[in-house]
Amino acid sequence: MSGWGKYVVAALLVAVVTHLVIVFATPNVLMNIAQQRLGNGRYNAWRLGERVTQNSRAIVRPSPDFAYSACPYDLGNGPVRIHVTPWRDYWSLSLYANNSDNYFVLDDREAQNGADILLVRAGTALPDHETATIVQSPSQRGIALIRRLAPTPDSYAAAAQVSRGDVCTTAR
Amino acid sequence: MLRRILAWIAALAVGLLLGSASAWAALTVGVSGFSSHYGAWSLNRAAGSTAADPYTRAIIARYGLLALSSREALYFNLDRDERGQPLSESCVYDLSGRDLATRWWSITLYASDSYLVRNDDHAASIDSSHVGAGDDGLWHARVSSVQGNTVNWLSSRTARRGFSLTLRVYNPQRDFTPSEDSLPRLTTVSCAGAL
Incomplete structure (x- = not known):
C-alpha cells in the first residue's frame, strides 16, 4: 500500500475499534459510576436514597414516587445474603449485573412476606442445605435495588422505617 | 520523516474522532431505532432485558x-407535541387519558438533561391513585409553567425547551395493549408568543 492509502486504512481501523470500545464499555462504566454514587463507595450494605427531588442527580430519570434502597454488591469474598422487608404497597427487588442487565426481579405479588436471597457468582459451587432462594449473578459486582412505592413525604418516612429491616451482607 | 510521523498522528486523531463521533451518534440518534411508537409515545421493550444487544444496552444505560x-x-417516553415540535415551557398542554389495564401508572416530567426540573413546585409527577376520570370518562392533567386552576399539574417551570414525559406502567395486565388510543394524549392548549 502506498501514498495516503495506508493512513486512511489506519484511521478507519482506529475508528472502528474506538466505536466498539465506547459502545461495549458504556454500560460497565456507567454502572461503576452508579455503584459509587449509590453506595458511597461501600459494597454489601443497603443505603436508602434520599427522597427523589429536583436536586437528585445520582441516576438519570429517577422516579419521585419511590423510596429507593441500593446495595452495590461484590461477590469477591463469597456469596451475599439479601433480605427484603415487605412493604404495605408495591415493592420490588431488582438485581443488575455489571453490564446493566436486569437479570432478576421479584415483587410483592410473588413475595408477600418479603424476600430471602443468597446471591452467588454464576459458575461457582452452590451451597447445600440453603433455605434462601439462590440467585446466580453473571458478574462479580452489580447492584441490588429495592423500590417501595412511597409518593408522599409521609409514605416515604414509613418506607424508610421499614427499610431498616433490610439486609445485604457477605454470607458467613 | 517528520511528515510521516505527522501523517500517522493525524490518522490516529481522525480515527479517534470518527470512532467517538459515530458511537455518540449511534447512542444518541439511535434511541428511536430501538423503540416502538404509539402516536407520540415511544416504548423500548428491551429496557433491562438480558437479551439486549450491545447498542440497546448502551442506550438504556445512558x-x-x-x-x-x-x-x-x-417505560413510555414523549418529547414532542402533536405537531412534532419539542415540548416547551412557554406552552400549555392538556394531557388526558383513560384508565390503563395495569396495577399502577405514573407520568413524570423530566428536563432535557433527564433529571427532574429544578423548581420547587413539587409537581413533577402524577399517578393513577390521584387522578380521577371526569364526565367525559377521561382524566385530565395540565402541563404548564403555572398551576392555574388545575388539580392535576405537571410543572414545566424552568424546564425551558426540550423536556419530556415518562409514563411508567407497573405490573401491566395481560390484556394491556399499548396503542395511540389507549395511551394518554397530549394536546397543545396555547403557546406564549404564538399567533
Whole structure:
C-alpha cells in the first residue's frame, strides 16, 4: 500500500475499534459510576436514597414516587445474603449485573412476606442445605435495588422505617 | 520523516474522532431505532432485558440505567407535541387519558438533561391513585409553567425547551395493549408568543 492509502486504512481501523470500545464499555462504566454514587463507595450494605427531588442527580430519570434502597454488591469474598422487608404497597427487588442487565426481579405479588436471597457468582459451587432462594449473578459486582412505592413525604418516612429491616451482607 | 510521523498522528486523531463521533451518534440518534411508537409515545421493550444487544444496552444505560424489565414495568417516553415540535415551557398542554389495564401508572416530567426540573413546585409527577376520570370518562392533567386552576399539574417551570414525559406502567395486565388510543394524549392548549 502506498501514498495516503495506508493512513486512511489506519484511521478507519482506529475508528472502528474506538466505536466498539465506547459502545461495549458504556454500560460497565456507567454502572461503576452508579455503584459509587449509590453506595458511597461501600459494597454489601443497603443505603436508602434520599427522597427523589429536583436536586437528585445520582441516576438519570429517577422516579419521585419511590423510596429507593441500593446495595452495590461484590461477590469477591463469597456469596451475599439479601433480605427484603415487605412493604404495605408495591415493592420490588431488582438485581443488575455489571453490564446493566436486569437479570432478576421479584415483587410483592410473588413475595408477600418479603424476600430471602443468597446471591452467588454464576459458575461457582452452590451451597447445600440453603433455605434462601439462590440467585446466580453473571458478574462479580452489580447492584441490588429495592423500590417501595412511597409518593408522599409521609409514605416515604414509613418506607424508610421499614427499610431498616433490610439486609445485604457477605454470607458467613 | 517528520511528515510521516505527522501523517500517522493525524490518522490516529481522525480515527479517534470518527470512532467517538459515530458511537455518540449511534447512542444518541439511535434511541428511536430501538423503540416502538404509539402516536407520540415511544416504548423500548428491551429496557433491562438480558437479551439486549450491545447498542440497546448502551442506550438504556445512558438514558435509563437501572430500568426494570418489561415483565415488571413498561417505560413510555414523549418529547414532542402533536405537531412534532419539542415540548416547551412557554406552552400549555392538556394531557388526558383513560384508565390503563395495569396495577399502577405514573407520568413524570423530566428536563432535557433527564433529571427532574429544578423548581420547587413539587409537581413533577402524577399517578393513577390521584387522578380521577371526569364526565367525559377521561382524566385530565395540565402541563404548564403555572398551576392555574388545575388539580392535576405537571410543572414545566424552568424546564425551558426540550423536556419530556415518562409514563411508567407497573405490573401491566395481560390484556394491556399499548396503542395511540389507549395511551394518554397530549394536546397543545396555547403557546406564549404564538399567533
